[in-house]
Amino acid sequence: MLSVVDRQQITETLARHAFVVDENELDQLGEVFTPEATYDMTRSGMGAFQGIEAMRAAAAQMLAAGHAPLSHFVTNITITETGESTASVRSKGLMIMHDGALHAVVYDDTVSLHEGRWLIASRIISPIPAAAADLH
Template identity: 50%
Template sequence: MTVNPDDRLQIHETLARLADAVDAGRFDELDEVFTPDAVYDMSATGLGVFRGRDGIRAAAAGMARSGRAPLAHFVTNVVVTGTDDGATVRSKGLMLMPDGQTLAVGHDDVLRRDRGAWRLSRRTITPVPRPVAAQG
């Protein structure tokens, strides 16, 4: 089932707000992006699974303090499917890293309405493998 154009735009905005808030270090804004019981699964990258807004906010802040967090996130290739109350979204993410690398990931997201807005209830990050020639 497809999501109506207004909801689709709000879902795109939610994904953009997440990237913008993290890039700017405005971690308090994550409350407006995630549901209270959200799960952020970065286990495929070796970084673990973070639960709830507090856990996600703490993980984002910790990565920023470590100096290894991306300098900028870009979300692209957004494909939304769902119903009036829930949606699944597949997208790609590009990240500019402090060491100059550009990394790519896949996002598998589940969003639902929470307090009248679309919010992420689950995000799973999967690294896009680098070509063998680029790994050297």
């Protein structure tokens, strides 16, 4: 059973991800992801990336192209134990883009206990479409 400390560490890992990418500290992705983690943004039209080096290269390319968010916010975190050292985590994210636009997403993560730390082993990002402004 996941302890309160496990849940706190998992939540902190999700928060750490936001700081690592927002502050362009891509050399610290290993503090957030397992070495062979998958980062899947195909539902956003941006592909999927396997491993920290591929994620680092994709993030750097997005930043250089001006497509990386300025700031990430993670909320509504739910954690479900799936094994002795694994859990499924669902959360919502809000991103502020360079042009001021707001993007909302759902993160579906698998986390695992890796060398004594809870890290993201898999992340699937699903955009939340904006509601139609006029339904009439």
